[in-house]
Amino acid sequence: MRVLEPLAKLCAVLAGLLLTAITLMTCGSLIGRNTVGITLVGDFELTGVAAGAAIALFIPWCQVRRGNIIVDFFTTKASARTNAALDRFGALLLALAMALLSWRTVLGGVNAWKTQSGTMMLGFPEWVVYACMVPPLVLTVVIALWQALRGFGPEVQ
Numbered sequence: 001m002r003v004l005e006p007l008a009k010l011c012a013v014l015a016g017l018l019l020t021a022i023t024l025m026t027c028g029s030l031i032g033r034n035t036v037g038i039t040l041v042g043d044f045e046l047t048g049v050a051a052g053a054a055i056a057l058f059i060p061w062c063q064v065r066r067g068n069i070i071v072d073f074f075t076t077k078a079s080a081r082t083n084a085a086l087d088r089f090g091a092l093l094l095a096l097a098m099a100l101l102s103w104r105t106v107l108g109g110v111n112a113w114k115t116q117s118g119t120m121m122l123g124f125p126e127w128v129v130y131a132c133m134v135p136p137l138v139l140t141v142v143i144a145l146w147q148a149l150r151g152f153g154p155e156v157q
Contacts, residue, residue: 019054041121057132063144112126
């Protein structure tokens with residue numbers, strides 16, 4: 001985890017920077033539209049593209065910090081050992097789901113590349129978004145597998 005945690009943190013910082021840039025762009029576009037009548041064409045497209053990439057970039061840090069929703073209604077009276085085993089099993093299931101999502105994202109990106117699909121207004125190439133999403137999804141797979149095999153450790157609760 002000494003390598004995985006800093007990588008996950010870097011992904012989260014990149015996501016934050018991306019969302020900050022998109023927020024500033026949106027504010028600039030709205031101020032321009034409402035004051036001088038000038039707007040940034042395709043600002044909504046760039047917002048959607050950036051939001052998709054940012055969501056994927058936040059997932060590894062969420063997994064490192066165990067920020068996913070845990071419903072413990074049925075396990076509140078279970079032993080710590082049982083809860084740890086269930087947490088590890090949940091991490092394994094998440095790793096499998098993220099592996100499937102990673103694989104399908106790669107296929108979507110390849111298809112977007114082959115068809116040269118782009119956004120409607122700007123023609124922004126969609127494969128770029130897929131390419132930005134795959135590394136953090138794969139990182140989430142590795143983190144979740146690590147947690148499933150090694151446990152979560154006492155430092156993250």
